[in-house]
Amino acid sequence: MSYNPPVWLPPEELAAMTPAERQAQARFVQNHVFGFDHRTDRSGRPIEQGLGSPSNPGEQHFAALERAEGAAAANLARQRAAKAGR
Secondary structure: OOOOOOOOOOHHHHHOOOHHHHHHHHHHHHHHHHOOOOOEOOOOOEOOOOOOEOOEOOHHHHHHHHHHHOHHHHHHHHHHHHHOOO
8 A cells, every 4th residue: 555645735744845845746646636747828827628617518518508599509509619629
């Protein structure tokens, strides 16, 4: 059985760390939450990429769009998503 360190550390433990250790802990948390192979934007923030994310809308998104804005808007959004290869 391997040891898995806690993801979130108490403030007093973070305060005792060096800046490099805090940065490594932040990377560990980000990899734990978003996956080790997650993509980031220019600012280093993770990019959502799963089903339902802005870049990969699911059918529920289109159904909600149809209820809110009408069938024409939903069909246009479906066509745009299909054209983008989603």
